[in-house]
Amino acid sequence: MGSQVQPPRQPEGYHKLAMLMGPNTEVAIFRRFGSLNMFNLLFMQAELMELERKFTTACLDDAASDINAVKEYCRNFVKLRKSDQHENKDQLQLLQTIRQKLQDYTLTLAADVANLQRPENNNLDLLKKWLQTDSLGNNFLTGTEARTWSAKHKGDFVVLSAPPSDNVPLLPSLSSLPLNIFHRCFGKSRSRIPDLETGVLKYNDLAFRRFNKLIVTTVASILPIVAIVVLYAVKGTWRRIYVTIGFTALFGIAMACTNARKAEIFAATAAFAAVEVVFIGSVSGS
Structure with missing residues (x-):
């Protein structure tokens, strides 16, 4: 067989x-788990406050003790550390408990989850x-x-x-449009094989980012020239103003597809609009 x-x-x-x-x-x-994290922090905070109260009381009691060695706990940590060998060890035990609880509380409070x-x-x-x-x-x-x-x-x-918030495009759906078009046209090609374990078809993210940047840069470079030509061909001041609004909006959308910051987009769009306004003024005056 x-x-x-x-x-x-x-x-x-x-x-x-x-x-x-x-x-x-x-x-x-x-x-x-934002709500659970907050509840956990509140719980640990209340627990630490109670431990703080007990620890303060224990410190005051030890300081008022009739035993000289116990009185020295607040002045000599060596004696405090060795107090676990004696009967008066409440202060040390509370301090050890507080140390662990405080460490957990601090780690939870400083966790980076909320910043993700x-x-x-x-x-x-x-x-x-x-x-x-x-x-x-x-x-x-x-x-x-x-x-x-x-x-x-x-x-x-x-x-x-x-990506950092400053590097996220304002219009991510438009930024991913070339990849979506490519996937629909060529993603199901036999030459492209999905990952055998996950079944996911992977693309080179860096290559598509460069492609997006090339397209947006080309459009942003051509728009001023095209806008000037169209404004020259259009007759009438109001028509030219409408054309200016359209080209300025198109330029702003193109910039929003990049990783440029909001301030940079505003400055570039304002400069583009200023060039158009100057051209309208020069053409209208001639």
């Missing part, structure tokens, strides 16, 4: 989801679609876990990898 070769086993469930999130950190989206960026809508939609597709996530989430990425918690999501 010949032996039958078994196909390689593929990861499923959370293992497969982890393999998706590992190299694609833009979809590594998690809940930060929110995920982009298209990446969140991609993650949900992956989970719901039979050949990918296969709806493996059950029970309360099935509501982890529900729309109810949309404001509570954070992403582990996200």
Whole structure:
């Protein structure tokens, strides 16, 4: 009897989801549990306040003690550390408890979770679609876990990898338009094979960013010349004003698709509009 070769086993469930999130950190989206974090901080704060009260009382009691060695606890930490060998060790025990609680409280308070960026809508939609597709996530989430990425918690999501807020395009949907068009036209080509483990088709993000930058730079470079030509061809001051509004808006949209900051977009758009206004004035006066 010949032996039958078994196909390689593929990861499923959370293992497969982890393999998706590992190299694609833009979809590594998690809940930060904002309300629970605040409740936990409030609980630890109240606990520390009670410990602080008890510790203060213990310090005052030791300072008023009839035992000279106990009185020295507030002046000599060596004796305080050695107090665990004696009966009067409440102050040291409370201090040790406070130290651990305070460390946990400080770490929680200084956690970077609150400073993480929110995920982009298209990446969140991609993650949900992956989970719901039979050949990918296969709806493996059950029970309360099935509501982890529900729309109810949309404001509570954070992403582990996200560009700084200053580098996020004002119109991310337009910035991703070339990639969406390319995927629809060529993404299903036989020459492009999805990742065998996650089923995700990957593209070179850097290449598309450069392509977007090339397109936007070309459009932004041509717009002033095109605007001048159109303004020269159009007759009438009011018509030229309407054309100026249209070209200025188009220039602003093109700039919004880049990683330029809001102040830079405003300055560039204002300069572009100023050139148009000067040209209208010179043409109208001639």
